[in-house]
Amino acid sequence: MDSSSKTVVLITGANTGLGLETAKSLFARPESYHVLIGCRGDLERAKTAIFELRESSPASTSLADALSIDITSDESIASAFQQVQEKYGHIDVLVNNAGADLESAVAAGQMTPRECWNEMYNVNVTGTHLFTSAFAPLLLASKASTPRMLFITSGLSSLTELANGESPRYTNPPAGWPKPIVPFFPYRVSKSGMNMVATEWARLLRKDGVCVFLISPGLLNTGLGSNRKTGQGPNLGALGAIDPAIGAGFCADVIEGKRDGQAWPTNVLRKDAVQQW
Template structure:
């Protein structure tokens, strides 16, 4: 059974990743990471209903050590990647429970650009806020959990980035058509800070790839495409 930890998994892309793992023919125990433990537990409850056929007869939401014969299992774990303390607590929880992870999927992220558009934050606050979570938070999460990942005989590290390559961004209509002359521009759906962080994650992925080559860790970035989610 492979052990997988998915951050930001109580909704949207992360939730669907967990759902796909639970419905897979492979056997997984999934740690569903969520900033709020309550929302994480609610997501787990919903998944048990949606994926009922994927669980073994003994699965009642128990932890892996308590239910070794279950085909697939899932449990919520509180982890806020904006908090070093939260990351450390999650690390200790997983270490005590299973002692390793086979796959770390860095999915958690936020979009702070709209806070500036709506007057809730300054331009600097919204921009650095996105970087603090999406880039620094992901880096700290990965760095902290690396000892557990290296305990796996087949370690995998995945970063959810996106369609933010320079080629894509060079399109005339990406992310929106040219605006009228004048300054400041009126952009109701601003995402430049978010897109910059996703580009930065590509570099972070490459750095981990170089550092971990001799450790046998397979490292990827994944672009899920343009999707309707409630990321905020």
């Protein structure tokens, strides 16, 4: 099969974590993909990821290319768009996977709380939206019967679950001040904002035949929240995080169209995982 007949899947933040595992899951399947491994900064990390991909499924007919993309940089988005447009002319699936939880940077004195909130909003909301906006025309240029757009959200961002007051993970503190620190507060707020971004994209693309999904992949043992400089951060394993390959398999099912019946307006949620995370 030549490269032009493969399903082109662009995954942001695919040098590690859920993004890389999703690419691995695609490589392990019989369908043939051309996966664009989004990576910010040093592209050597994407090249190492591609090496891992090939090692994990040596018989795969899928291909992968590294793509430099920092979703908080307009220049990086424009440059990535130009490269993908020139080389492929379209994409079939866009996976908005890049995301950040930067609270450990406040604990380490590297950011003020305001900088942390603003930067998380920049990555998880503004950057995700502006990246999507730039690449939407390439998705509309897809010849696939159903182009797909995925947003990776979190069960922690559910307004319904928080507001109904029944979740054991949200207990009310006693009256008085100070209140205890709320874990993952800015992360949850920014992911709630991203949920609106995704829902708006679903509305905008509804008549274009694009299936849009909001996916909560479960609590996964990745580098999320870990400080890239000090290595410190939440111990997700101790919180019960599962192998990211499990969430990745679910994302790959969505990419393959196995969940199209649950595209917007119904969100795709792994209910068992959402209850934990």
